Amino acid sequence: MSDFDSTLASLGIGRTGSAAQQAAASSNLGKTDMDQNDFLQLMTAQLKNQDPFAPVDNTQMVAQMAQFSQLAGVTEMNSTLKAIADRLNGTTPGDAMQWIGRTVLTPGETAYPRTDGSLGGTLDLGADATDVNVSISDASGRLLKTVSLGPQSKGSIDFEWDGSTDSGDPAGSGPFTIHAAARNADGGAVKVTPLVWAPVTSVTLGSDGSPVLTLPGLGQVPVSAVRQIG
Template sequence: MTTISGVDANGNVAASAAQARLTTDTQSFLRLLTAQLTNQDPLQPVDPTQWVTQLAQFSSVEQQVSSNNMLTQVLGELRIGSDRADMGYIGRTVEIVSNLVGVKGGQLDASYTVSAGASSVDVRLLDSDGNLVHSFTADKSAGTHAITWNGVKADGSIAADGTYTLAVEARNEKGDALESEVTYRSKVTRVRREEADTLFELENGATVGRYDIVSAA
């Protein structure tokens, strides 16, 4: 079962600490104020506007801390709503735009799109350490083309399951780089939070971020 924490615990702790500190400081101030009023020189009383000013300052700080507490609660509710929406992707097939692709069971299925004017298209598959796993020359005609690979590396071994980088390099006759895009579809199997990011684990072995998903079915 996948769970995602929807409340920023650190934010809540900070807000609670600020409220506790404010309460302590206010009580200390009121005790000091009472003592000063009790022991002030009747012939030279303290200007009451000073007390009013200080009380106003404490009131302003108290209101600010209260506002911060409310904002923390609102952000927590928004985070919970966002997490619930992300959980709804589990079991759905999503379309991903990312050069981080998954290889599972020795299989890679993806597509690339290249603009018109390409004289060469070279495709390289790199592991997480940047090592070359597989490479080939691809179709240079404008449009979207499928990429399939059986996972067999140059040494005859099968590529391990996991996330790889699919680098598509398209160039024109002058050697200038052209725009290209890698897309693929896979089913979401798990959603997890890593610090402030939501990550989607896919059936094909890849792990992508929320903003890599462009559609879902």
């Protein structure tokens, strides 16, 4: 197979010929994008296989080189933008260290009250529901309070508890266990995930080098699980 045929085959461009040539060309069928290497190979093949009696016009060559330069510039710019986006979306160990002493909202069922005894959290509701309830139990599993939130739409729902039991007595300092249940109009269960606030006591590095937070009652939590910082 000639260099020109090889170049065409690498780009998924078929030419009539032997079965081997057809197989090589079909191996890249479906390829729709050209990178810098493809562009350079195609231009080189064009020069090597040009008609010596009708060589490529200089104007055309300059235009092709300009396209190659533009392609290289766009590729480099895309790489730079991706690096910037990764940096903005990522959390470095130094960033996470500043979270120590602050509270974060993360999926979990163990929660501690505020200094005034009240407690707040969020529910992540997977679909619209006609009835949503939050149950709070003590460390021994004894039910302390059920908070009815009524009908709710899909998405994040905040809830509050004043820290008193059904009998009106203070529930204490916790920790408390949060359970949530939701049903739709047909009586079917709707997926619901409780999110609780917890203080960050320390930050360590995971096996992959990403920061991991230590939260009372929840243990080791990756920063990717944090929904909000208090």
